[in-house]
Amino acid sequence: MKNLAKVMTLLFSTLLLAGCGNLNNSSLSSKSNEKSSKVTTTNTSKSDQYSTLLENGKYHTSAISGLSADSDSDNNSNAAAFEHGLMDISKKEFSTDRYYLQEGKFISASTAQKWLDRKSDKNPAGLNPEDNGSTDPDKRKPIYLQQLLEQDFYTQNGKNYTLSGMTIGLAMNDVDYYTKEKYGAQFETKISPEQRLSIGKQMADKIVARLRKQPNLKKIPITVGLYRQNVNDSLIGGSFFQYGVSQAKQKQVSDWKAINQENQVWPVINNEKPVNESDSDSFANFKNHVQNYFPDLSGVTAQAHYQDKKLQGLVITINTQFYGVAQINSFTQFVQDAANRYLPQQPMIEVHIQTVQDLQALITKDYNSKQFSSHVLTSY
Amino acid sequence: MKNLAKVMTLLFSTLLLAGCGNLNNSSLSSKSNEKSSKVTTTNTSKSDQYSTLLENGKYHTSAISGLSADSDSDNNSNAAAFEHGLMDISKKEFSTDRYYLQEGKFISASTAQKWLDRKSDKNPAGLNPEDNGSTDPDKRKPIYLQQLLEQDFYTQNGKNYTLSGMTIGLAMNDVDYYTKEKYGAQFETKISPEQRLSIGKQMADKIVARLRKQPNLKKIPITVGLYRQNVNDSLIGGSFFQYGVSQAKQKQVSDWKAINQENQVWPVINNEKPVNESDSDSFANFKNHVQNYFPDLSGVTAQAHYQDKKLQGLVITINTQFYGVAQINSFTQFVQDAANRYLPQQPMIEVHIQTVQDLQALITKDYNSKQFSSHVLTSY
CATH class of the missing domain: 3.10.570.10 (sex pheromone staph- cam373 precursor domain)
Incomplete structure (x- = not known):
């Protein structure tokens, strides 16, 4: 997936607004005062994403x-x-x-x-x-x-x-x-x-x-x-x-x-029933483990996305009051370890670690991937 | 780097507050009412980061x-x-x-x-x-x-x-x-x-x-x-x-x-001289390319970090008014391609793509690495 990013090239062509919906092409050397617009595409580094069509860039x-x-x-x-x-x-x-x-x-x-x-x-x-x-x-x-x-x-x-x-x-x-x-x-x-x-x-x-x-x-x-x-x-x-x-x-x-698509916020409130008990238990264990070691967290919540009753994606937000560089590094490492141990393996997972408004670190893994990668945001 | 994340384990031990600065250990089965505190460490997935010592977790x-x-x-x-x-x-x-x-x-x-x-x-x-x-x-x-x-x-x-x-x-x-x-x-x-x-x-x-x-x-x-x-x-x-x-x-x-350490904001203002003309030109080309295709961006700025006159790290912030899912995906792909083409290869690079306060996507590469990875934040 990363390798594909390296072979990206931009394709240039020209859009003629023909009634048939065809986008007629011309070479890069087409004069810019022609009554036509250039069509380019952005290429994608991920195979499950669309390349998009740009007009006049x-x-x-x-x-x-x-x-x-x-x-x-x-x-x-x-x-x-x-x-x-x-x-x-x-x-x-x-x-x-x-x-x-x-x-x-x-x-x-x-x-x-x-x-x-x-x-x-x-x-x-x-x-x-x-x-x-x-x-x-x-x-x-x-x-x-x-x-x-x-x-x-x-x-x-x-x-x-x-x-x-x-x-x-x-x-x-x-x-x-x-x-x-x-x-x-x-x-x-x-x-x-x-x-x-x-x-x-x-x-x-x-x-x-x-x-x-x-x-x-x-x-x-x-x-x-x-x-x-x-x-x-x-x-x-x-x-x-x-x-x-x-x-x-x-x-x-x-x-x-x-x-069959469902979204749910965890932890569930008002006696709402989890879509899948075992998934929401995994999240509860993750949350407990993290809050046990870092009791001052102001919140650990998740958005769960189900398709055909299968957990497809999980976006977890952890609100902290941490600002120190060493502390955020250390906490990010700890959370990544906990995510590996407690969270279900299959879904796409994002963990947002943030202070009041600002994201401080991001931990992610793709759908069906077992490997998390993490990144702590830098500031000079 | 990602593989290391999988072999993380937590080490448990006990801290005795002895005057010599030694942190005496006990096994996991140590009773919690002992007058001692448990020392654990967070392990790191990156070889250039410290593991940290936790006390009582x-x-x-x-x-x-x-x-x-x-x-x-x-x-x-x-x-x-x-x-x-x-x-x-x-x-x-x-x-x-x-x-x-x-x-x-x-x-x-x-x-x-x-x-x-x-x-x-x-x-x-x-x-x-x-x-x-x-x-x-x-x-x-x-x-x-x-x-x-x-x-x-x-x-x-x-x-x-x-x-x-x-x-x-x-x-x-x-x-x-x-x-x-x-x-x-x-x-x-x-x-x-x-x-x-x-x-x-x-x-x-x-x-x-x-x-x-x-x-x-x-x-x-x-x-x-x-x-x-x-x-x-x-x-x-x-x-x-x-x-x-x-x-x-x-x-x-x-x-x-x-x-010999220097930080600099790009583009430079008030006739300030760039630490290295060629680096700041690379950034200017990147910025021009991106703004040429997406003219509505409200700002493209960078924090550059030099050690011994060598560009060590670059944190670029792009402020957009984009909210649409397809548009942010497409823009992130475009920026990643531009980063590959225009930015210097060696430094650690982070590109933050954000709306007013919220990060929407993150593109990163490590120091000395040639491969960018990108992630568009999800919301369900």
Whole structure:
């Protein structure tokens, strides 16, 4: 993995905005005043990560990322978990070996905002239901769709990059937060898993049908993932629960598959049941061991990420009041040893050792790897 | 280096507070109500780092760390650079293979504070000069000694850990900041390198003579390092300029050697001259390349650390407004490639990629290593 980093090269080519989605190439010597933009790619040092397509050397940010329906949803972890999870789904359909990633650019910001808003006479394109006037939590029509995300995938044909796939994420609310008057108290409409699934699928079909009207999107496979937006008071993001594929030229999504994905914060609170008792016990032993030797730690917590009931990743945060160089070195060594002894072997693991805001040291290992590596941050 | 992490084991033993500085051992089965404390060590995964001695499983923090003379010195980088640099000096005399580190415990906080304060009728032990009453920057006697630091080194003899060496750091002011009245305007007395050196050496002799009165410290080698405390408006810590050794039983420090150590912030400002033009050009090329492709970066700066005019370490900080998962992944790949292409090969290098306060990704390589490794922080 490290060796690959050494053979990185940058590929230069030119993007012609042809209707077919082909990115036409030119050599490095192309004049900069030509009406075309240069396409380059960043190469990746890890085989399970996408190389990305740059345009005129610049990273393209999706215009719709961060847009949301008119709702009081407010959980900072949702945005990262939504994007991260959608990329995992993309990897199932578009292999990182063959496809180049670019953040979505076929759904414009104004289009996405219309789709996210409620349907109305003024906004016939709205995917969320028309307001029925009720403010009763059970009688009103909630906002189901909270956010949209688009990821585009290109393949390289000789010197060209061709749009060859797309993934769309729909963030569906678990709870729709609303007020009865401006700045008033917050109320909640709970949305059931069944509603989330059936309405999500309907919306996916509508979105795919609309996308198929764009000439460049007629012939590519479009994958759609349905994400459960986590509630506001959670310390963790939500997770994807279903995805489907609309094969080239199809106007609907078929091949729906359930995704069994769960995130959990450890230690669990409020009598919540651990996803897997043995995993959370391992973490408890690790935590006890560390706190036994360094009793002044202000907190040891973890975010656990499960796929198909298997612990896939574990991000542990240890808050310390340590500042001394020798002390942080020593503590990092101690924690790395404890991680080796107590934590499960398979998952990707990150241990963040930090003071109030600043990371002081990082201990990591990859998925399926048995070896931790650690790094204490330097300052001169 | 990673493999060593796997063979870590913890050694358990018991500390008897015998006057000779020997740490007597007992087996793991020693009863916990014995009047003794358990000594354990943290093991290190890197060959150039000390294992540290824990007492009763707890890390011992030096009581004098952070104490300072009564002065308006205020540069956050000084504390870390002072401790980091002192450890580098310790490594010259006490090899990391043989010696275990413990933060100093033979100079008490009250003793250190007396030594750091001005000499007076009330405080005959003061190492800083008596106040002569003048408030003129050139006529008054400045505070020369700003901070003290002690590091203790133990060797293992069978089951015992024996105190076998000590390193003392003296942080000497470059500028002594003072006010003529309480809360008044700040004035400065500049201290010349010659004064810093000659007064530092005198103080070192006095300190060693005082330490030799403690029975456990008669027979061990004591290393003393002299550090130039950096001025308040610098973004970087100071550096050591001289160190000497007082061999076992000697009451003075001899074998003084100059240390050529320099820290510098890049890009240089105010027409400051780079320590080495070619190194700072490499950084400028790296910075230009990165900012050319990602023009929205709010800053790319570096702390460079030189020893004997050779670039030893480089800590680069890149401030971004990137939050998206795909964007940070892509940017990290891009930066790692640029680091490989443009930065000098030999030094230890850390690249911190961060948003306002939070580290998002870390790219590192060791001294003399050619391979970078990178890690993008996860959040679920």
